[in-house]
Structures are given as C-alpha cells and as structure tokens.
Amino acid sequence: MSPSLPSPSASVGRRRVLGGLTAVAGTGLLAACGGGSKIGADQAPSAVPSFSGGDYKGPEVTLDYWNGFTGGDGPHMRAMVAAFNKQYAGRIQVRITTKQWSDFYPALPTAIAAGKGPDVAAMHVEWLSTFAARGTLLPLDDVVASLGLSENDFIPAVWKAGIWRDKRYSVPLDVHCLADYWNSRQLSRAGLKTAPTDRKGYEGALDELRKAGVAHPFWMPNKWPGHLMFMSLLWQFGGELYDAEGTSALWGSDAGLQALGWMRDQVDRGYSPGQVPQDGQYNAFKNNKVSFTWDGIWQINDLKDTAPNLKWGMSPVPVIGEKAAVWSSSHNFVITSQAARGDHKAEAAKVFIDHMSKQSAEWAKAGMIPARNSVRKDPAVAALPQVPLAKDPSVLHFLPPVPGIGDVQSASLELAVQKAVLGQSSPAAALKEGVATANKMLAANRKKYAQ
Template sequence: MNTQLVSRRLVLAGAGALGLGALTGCGEGSAGKPGQATGDGGAKGYDGPAVELDFWNGFTGGDGPFMRKLVEQFNAEHANIKVKMTVMQWADYYTKLPTAVSSGRGPAIAIMHVDSLATNAARNVIEPLDDVAKALDLKQDDFAEVVWKAGEFNGKRYGIPLDVHPLGFFYNKTLMQQAGLDPAKPPATADEYAAALDALKGKGIQGHWASPFQFTGVLSVQSLIWQFGGDMFNPESNKAIWAEEPGVKALTWFVDLVKNGHSPKNVAQDADAIALQNGKSAFNWNGIWNINTLKEKKGLEWGVAPLPNIGGEKAAWAGSHQFCLPKLKTPDTNKSTAARVFVNYVSQKSLEWAKGGQVPARKQVRESADFKALTDQAALATQVDDLHFPPPVPGIGDALAELNKAVNEAVLLKAEPAKALADAAARADKILEANRKKYGA
C-alpha cells in the first residue's frame, strides 16, 4: 500500500531519486580505537573495531536529504562506525530486501513502513528487537501509544518507531476568502464542512475533489470509517468489516462529494492535490509530506489543520517509518551493536527528520519547543492520539487492496457504496484466509 503512496508523493514533489547505490560490497571504514564491542545492545555506545554498516531505505523524495544529513552527522561523531546509506524506490526495496537477506548480502539497518513489518517478520527477513528496546531503555511512554504498538507482531517487537506521517486537511486560503469563509477558521465539523462546501459551490468552486485512487481517496475513506465508529477488520483480523454501517456511511459521504457537485466525476491520479495548488479546489486531504510540496509553490496562500471530524469520532489514517534490523546470515556482534547505536542516535535526533515533513515518533522530540516551531507539522501532530494503522497481520496489504477497488468503483459511480464494499469484503475474507495458511498464522 505505502509503495504506491510514496510514489504519488514523489510525482507531486517533482523529486528525483537520490541515486541507487551498490547493493553489495563495503568501503573502507573510518579509523577508531581497537577493542571489543560493549555487548549492551548499543545503550552505552560502541568501542569496538572499525565497522561499516549498510543502511537501506526508500527515501527518494524530499525527505532523503534530511536522512542523509543525519547519517553524515552520525558518521562525523562516531570514528569507528561508518554508515553507508543506499536509497532505492520503495517498490524495488521491498522486492530486493528479502532476497538480499536470504543470500547474506542484506544491510545491517533498514527502514520499513509499519504495514510491512508483520509480513517481513513472518518471512524471517527481520529480527526481533525486544533486546534493543530493553538495552536502550525504550518504552511505550517514550512514544505515542499507537505507533509503539504498531511495531509489534506476535508478542515481539520488530520495529523501533522513527516517525508518524498522518493525513491532514490542507486548504487554499484565497479560495476560502472568495467564498466568504474565514481562512483562519477552517471547518472542523461535519456541519461546518458542509456549509463551507456549499459556500464554495455558490461561487462556482468545486471545493473538495474526491479521488477514486488510494492516494488520497482510499486513505480519506479509511479515516472516515474510523470517524464513523467502524474499522477495517474485526479484532481477530480474520474478517473485513468495512461493509458494515460505518463503512457505508463513510463511503457514501465521500461519493456524495461527486453527486452533489463538490467534485468532478472523474478525478485523475493526483489531480485533487494539484487542484488545490492551482486554485481549482479549496480543500484537500493529503499526507503531512505535502507540507514541503506546498511551501515550494510561490504565491500560494494555504493552511493545514487536523482532519475535520465528519463522523463524530476524531480519527485519521497514518503511516509510520520504523527502524528494523534485517537478519544477518553470518552473526556479527560488532555490526549488531553498532547498528543499535545508530538507531538510537537517529531516534533521539529526529527533529531534523521532522523538517522533511514528518511527525517525530519520540514524545520528547515532539513536545520540544524546536518541533513546535515547525507550526505546520505541529498542527498535524495534535492528531497523534487519534491516528490508526492497519493491524499487524502478515499480508494485510493484500486484503486492503480490495478496499481500494471498492472506493474506486463507488467514486467513479460504477457501483453503489454498500454493494462495492460488500463485494470487496467478501474477496478480502478469502485473501485473509489464504494468508493465514501462507504465513502459518
């Protein structure tokens, strides 16, 4: 799911890849005093022999330079550890990583989206990190509860949270003023939102373009399902429940944007975000990474706020990047310890990462004055206790792909919301059953 999401983000930002480094091999490490690794999981640093760590991620967009800067700072402060960052498209990354790990050519450190952790844990691509959390004294109180629990699978921790990237409400201030709306008070409730859309429509402005694609239509519908009190799956995660009443209400509200003339009938991929930038649409629900994209648009007067509460409960879709440690075919205590030192370092210094368009996972960083000075990111960080992630189930993205199809059919007016959701849920249930057998869950 996130692979497509990030690809959409890159199109909008107009960012190219930072370059795909060599997938194997290592360069000359930095000098450092010889000695033994501390063996404490990285809690007290690393004083062993010089070691080089491969670090893979998919930060090919505007966030990439921010992570590269953190890597450079780490290398400058750790004479006996050299981290080499290799960047590739997320689609390639998720394909290459399992193969590289199984052949003994995988990296020592990697980043994963939270909805990929369970799948890769079940495939033995990544190793449990409970020892890391204990050694570094990391606990739930250090993080937002939802993002901390999202890194667990089958009672074990596989991810150390780096960030949270939630959906937010972006608005064009100029268009709001044209419709007689106060841009300092964006609509926050269902009634306020409906009134604002009608006011915009009265000025010939289609206020909220409804995307039929996962980015950002499906993410919006998921947020609405939670707002209406529903969920994607039952507590056991063995049955899709998005076709129940909350799901029908959510998708109906979204489809009505088209039926009531607040959106064109066939919104192309990314056209909803571009319409906001070009003064064609006043409102756009998009990811926090959109902040830096909009900042680059000279002359554009825009604002950002938490998602309006349409269904009665505060809720929003979110993703999360999490550090994980791929399994090493040949155990290496020095690499394992040094990798843990790096994870803890970046986790604590994630304010720089926040500037790339993220909410830091660490509560200490998120509550700092420096982060609050990033007013746009801080506005979306206020949602942190209302965010939702997919359940930590192997192959869950396969089932969620059926919801994508339902939203697409309904928004394109090819099927009524209730039927589209019910048909998709039936298909998803079969996928969930097949995945339980496939992954041994």
Template structure:
C-alpha cells in the same frame, strides 16, 4: 510524499518462504558484543553497519547522508554505510539477501510491511534491544509502537509518522465569505454549500490511494467502524460504518460539492490552481514548494463522524535476521537507531513527523516548521496500519471499492461487499502462506 507508497505494487507481498531462525540481541553484552545501554553507547570492537533505506531522489537526498556522516564522526568504533534504493527494490531484494546472509544490519520499513517480514523470520526479535535502549510505548505517539509488535514480540522501533490533514486554500474559501476553517460535519457541509453557491466545488474527492483511501479510512474510524476484525481474519470495512463513510464521499459528487471522475492528483492540483478550497492530504505536502506564494493553511481533518480519528502511516527501524548475523553489528546498529531518533528534528524537512516524543516536544521543531502544528495535534487520535502478514494485498481491495463507488459503477454497499469478499479470500491465503 507518494514515494513512501510507490513501491506498493512491487512490495505488496513478500511471498518467499524462508527458513531463518529468529534470535534476540542481548542488551547487556552476553552475546559477545559490547552491549547496548539506555544511553546509546556501544563498547564493542570496530564494526561497519550496513543501513538500507528507500529515501532516494527527491525524497530526502541531503538529510540522510548528513545524519549518517554526523553519526560516523561522533563514533570511532562504528561506521554506518547507507545504501539508498527504491522501496520496491528493497521489498524485492531484502528477503533473499537476508536468507543469504547479505542483507543490511539495520533497515527502515513501513508499518504495513512489518508483520510480513516478521512472520517469515526475516527480522530479529528486538525485545532485548528495545529494553536495552530504554524505549517504551510512552516514548512515541499512542498506538504506533504497537505496530512493531507481531505475535507478542517487538520487532521494530518507530522512526516517523505521517498523518492526514486538511489543506485549505484561504483565498478560495474567502470567495464564499468564510474565514473560519471547518472542524466538524456541520461546519464542513456549510462551507461546501457556501462555496457551491459561488460556483466552487469545495472538495475534489478521488478513488485513489492518494488521497481517497486515506480519507475513507479516516471516515470509517470516525463513524465507529474498523477495517478488519480483531485477529485480522475477516474484512469488516463493508460494515454500516464503512457504507456511511463511502456514502459520505459519493455524496460529495452527487450533491455537486466535487466533480466526478477526479484524476489522480487532480484534487491537490485544483487546490494549488485556486479551483477548490479543501484537500485531505498528508503531512508530506507541507514541504511542497508549489504552495509557495499561495494563501493557505493546514488544519486537522474535520470530525465528520462521532469519533475523532485520522489515518496515518508510519516507518520503523528493524534489525534483519541475516544468516550468520554479527551480533556486534546488531548492537552497533541499535546505537545508530537511538542516535538517529534523538537527532531527528531535521527529519521534518522531508515532510514526516519524527516519532520520538522528545524530539517533537522540542520547541525548536515548531519554530522551524510551524505548519506541522495541526498534524502534531492529531497524533493523540491517529490510527495506523493493520498488523498482519500480507495485509497490503487485502488493503488494495479498498481502493478498488472506492473507484467503483465514486465512478457510479456500484453502490457503496455493493462496492464494499465485493471488496470484502476478495479481501477475505486474500486473508485466508495469507494464513496458509504465512501461518495461522
């Protein structure tokens, strides 16, 4: 589901220095509103809540308005007005709109954008909201709730998660006499070698964000490494684990398991055209209608390293700190968030997993969307975005390193060292821009 990252070029950094005071939203009605309870009730005056989101076009054209309409029908004192727009447009418009007091009352952001907004005081402190709604980290997959925490304050409520998985063309795999989907390095290499023996390059590896960067990040974590140090002041993706991860990917080309210079989307197209057996790709591909009629399966990504790990993105609800923000609207927006999470089972049709454990544990989810099982199994060890202001600019250096190494322009070590040097400069600039 590339639309979730298509705005990266535009929204990699929100460089506006804005002076908005962060304030909390009380959960017990002490701020003039009717209050928010764990039952998700709002008892204040009638309000219209503005909701900005980036699911436009083919992303989710039906379910968003359907859910909003259903919510509005069930709540006499709250009317939610959804304002869909491109993710890049949100990144460009929302900071200025919030400063002018014209931003939304609630919005959805990706995990790697949260700290950038929080550092600029563009979001309300949501500690009181989260407490009032009864949410804790235990209500969501391990690790994702904390991505909404910046500098000791909770600014967000998780909405969805999108882990990477292994897509398998079973017909191509059968050409090599293989019926069992590989689960670890040994079985994966054995499958690639068997496929090579029958003239099939089993995994087409690329140097793009989709899906090379996500594969690399999964691998570096599997080999025991980290992308950055603990306080995100230094890139560490050029570590021994990082080099091992990138070498694994370049060796796929070197050993003939992958063609060189795979074009963007070339790997998923090759899988669909019966030219390859494996593709590391996101859960969003489960909704790809091109799979109709293909003999395929999804599985957890194989454990190549010593640890189980897999990349995942996430989206989160946030409450903008508009100049003169109406506290009643914020409280009503919190009720909307709770209702949406509670009623998010159908969100799986967009190719995203609902973040709420209570929804994913509903048997109806897998009965309706059985292909989600392997992705749900991965959530116990999924890894999410780095929390740091302006981090997407530093992350972009990883993709450049992959492109250099996979094209043979640089060795994995050299490519990652050069990327680290640039990333460290960006991190230093971010500290000056957003505060240390």
C-alpha cells in the same frame, strides 16, 4: 511516508510515503518471503551481541541502510546519516540506498536472502509484522531497553505494532497522517478565514465556494489517497477495519457504507469532477483550482518548495462522522537478518539505530511528527505546523499488525473505494465484493504465516 516532487508530472512521488502499502499485490513479495512455507520469527538468526548502549568498540564496519525517502524528506535523512558517519569515522560507516517505497518492499526479501540487501532499514509500521513473521528482522528488545524506551512515551498503537510473538522488532521514528489543506484566497472569497471542522460547516463551505466561482472546490480521488480518506471516515463513523485476530474484514459495515457514500456524494453533488486522474486533486490544488484537498503532512515541504505563490493553510481532517479520527502511519528502524551474518554488523546497526532515534527532533523538520511524546513537547518541535495534529493521539488510527495486510488492502479495500468513487458500483455493492475478497485473502494468510 514525505516528499517534495520534482515536477507535477512526477507527482507519483507523493505516494512514496506509503507507496509500499499498495505496491506488492502481484509482485511476488510473499513468495520471496517464503511462499506458503511455515517460516516463523523464531527461525531468524539470533546469535548476535546484545546491546547495552555506550560507544562502539568493535572493528571498522560498513552498514548498508535502505529507506524510501526519495522526496523532500530525503535531504534531512541524508544529513542525519552524514552526521553519524562523521562522528563514527574509522569505526562505522553507513552506506545509504534510497528506493521508491513501491520498489523497496518487493526487493527486500530477495536481496537479503542473497546477502545484497540492507543491514538496517526504515520501514512502515504496517509492514513490520509481515517481515517479522517471515524471519527477515532481528529482535531489538536490547536496544529499546538501553534507550529506556517504553510504551508510556509513545502512541500505544505505534509501540504495540513493533511486537511480534512477544519480541520487539522496531524502534519508532515518527508518525505521519492525513491533513486538510485549504486555499486561503479561495476561502476568503467565500467569507471564510479557516477550514470548517465539522460536516455541516464543511459542506456549507463547499456550497459557498461554488457560489463564489470555484467550479469544483473538493476533488475526490478514486486512487491515492482515496483509500486513506475512506479509512479515516470509517473510523470517524465508528467502524473498524478488521477484527482483533485479523480473520475478518469489518469495513463493509454501516460505518463503511456511510464513509464511502459520503465520498461518492462529493461527485454527485458536483463538488468534484466525476473522474479525477491520479494525483489530479493535488496538482489542481497547487494550481489554485481546488479549495480543499486531503493529503499527507509530508506535503508541507513540497508546497513550500514547488508552489511558493500558493497561499494555503493546514488543519486536521474535518469530523464528517461522529468523532475525530484520521489514517496514520509511522516509519520504524529495523535490523535485518542479513546483519547477523557479518561480524559486528548487528552490533554496529544497533549503535546506528540508537543514534538515529535520538535525532527525531531533527527529523521533524522533514515534515514528520516525532513518535515520542516527550520529543513532541519540546518547544521548538511543538511550534512546527504538523505537530498539533497529534495533540490528541487517540485520533490517530493505524492499520492492525497483521502479516500480509498490505496485500489484502490493495486487492480489496482500495479497489472497492475506486469502483464506488468512479460510479462503477454502488458503495454497498463495492464494499460487499471487496470484503469477500479480503476474507479469502485473510484466510490464506493465516496459513501462509502459520498463525
């Protein structure tokens, strides 16, 4: 993450925002990136012109730009690219290719190796270290310097995630996170005007909603976005995902047990059906069958477009644990090693990123939160419904910048959440099994990425 959906049956599109995070297990992405060979970022092409800002003075060039904005955010991105093409007509033209995120990441390394991939791309923050470590991206320190960007104007975790081995490989565009969506009419029936913000109030509201005739007010997903909910709760209970070096999984802690136990409790207490099908909770919300659902801020535009009669509100995810925390991610602009093979392409790509990074206020209309603190302070941006969720950036938590972390998550953490929520394993057993798998994969990744 993003997206509006073509229809309820096509609601897998909602996972487009972060679909790539869970899509690559078993797809051969790592092999395509170089398998077990010790390829490092220092082997990426680097003999490209530096960028110092200003206008493009090279010959006319066409750039291929890949992204995964296939939903309601897509028209906004296409409009931004069209505006760039108009401004740079006869000099730089950007040819945009939009893929499902689940197709984007597996296809990227092979396409670049064949010279048929993108010169510039938008990528999730949790994938930056993986592709930088494999030499697939070009450093962007000169672009950042020319824009005058610094950590002081960004959420620290987002800013730091773009650095690999002391070089910067991305320019952050946005931040997106989970939010608590609620059905205004159903809450009214239970005597509530807004969603409660703490555990006692939230669980009390669920009881009142059941008394008011809502059979299952809070459906608990076992797949998307169940793992994002688990991570949010883990951080709320004071836990961490991995150690600082990315060598050990820590989510099997007492904090993890409390988080996953609370998720399963929603089923045991009857607030949720026992088996919620993929996207079932979101479709039920859109059809007035669910009072609360946790989902991404990108759903704002989808709800406006596809559920115009639904009366809903949006709040930060409630504090079920000891402190506010919520899963978050970020889209970042990158330049691939393919751009270094074409005359002036890397230079033109840097001009494109320079231009697009200045449009983050426009991009906020797609339902995203601008990554830059200064842009979020703009009155027009601050008035957007999703922006207040980043009022305190310290509550926004991100996956650590560990190469290969996406594969680890999908093969271990996500399966643990699924088994526990479905009642196939106890939360404790599911976490123990998942952590064992994660630690084996982390050890293999250290060799694979020559850390």
